[in-house]
Amino acid sequence: MITTHRGWPLPSAAGTLPDVGVELIVAVIAAVVALISAAITLYGQVRIAKYQGEVTRAVEKQKFLQSLYADIGVYCTEQNAALREAYLTLFEREGSLDADGATVGRLASKVDGEVMSPLRKHEALLDERTRAKIYEIHNVIAQLRGTPSPATISNFKSFRNDFYGLIEEARELLRPSAVLSRTEISN
Amino acid sequence: MTKIRNISDHVIIIHYMTLGSGEAMPVLDEGLLESEDVQALIAAGDIEVIRDDSH
Secondary structure, three states: OOEOOOOOEOOOHHHHHHHHHHHHHHHHHHHHHHHHHHHHHHHHHHHHHHHHHHHHHHHHHHHHHHHHHHHHHHHHHHHHHHHHHHHHHHHHOOOOOOOOHHHHHHHHHHHHHHHHHHHHHHHHHOOHHHHHHHHHHHHHHHHHOOOOOHHHHHHHHHOHHHHHHHHHHHHHHOOHHHHHHHHOOOO | OEEEEEOOOOOEEEOOEEEOOOOEEEOOOOHHHHOHHHHHHHHOOOEEEEEOOOO
């Protein structure tokens, strides 16, 4: 370094310009590195947020399906029990269909209400096949409502095996996983 | 056995009963067939009465 007689450094135009150029390049490189680093961080955060969103949606869907499955399970249990009880009440309990028309009609109304109660509570969750099968059974029992004629009661007694067959068909349909699958919500 | 089949494209209500399009139900109460609403549905071509003697 060139100095004065007192030892102070002399300004040198030739020495200053390269120093400023290097500092500028270093500063630009540092800024670019910082920008790239920030961009990578931002990109990572966006990807993580997107992934977290997907995971959250998958978990929410799973929770929804589990609660739906639980509700359908309750429905299937209640509906199966009501159908079995209807069969037992109408055909297995002594004298149920041997009473007068008005008494049979009242019994049929009660049984019909019990068969339709689970369906009405959970109808929004159900597929068309399940609904149609329960309505099919309801449409048979409902013909005994009011004051059925002796001929109607006799026809109903003859329908015993078919009625049992309808309940068995319903039992096949009333499996929670099958109902859920037919709703197509789980797909 | 006699059945009523809904041949319309809409749900029909007969007394307490609900019959979807294309669905059929056994008739245990023969009086149903004589009732005014069923006769009206037959006349309108919404339902058909099927008699199956093989049952």
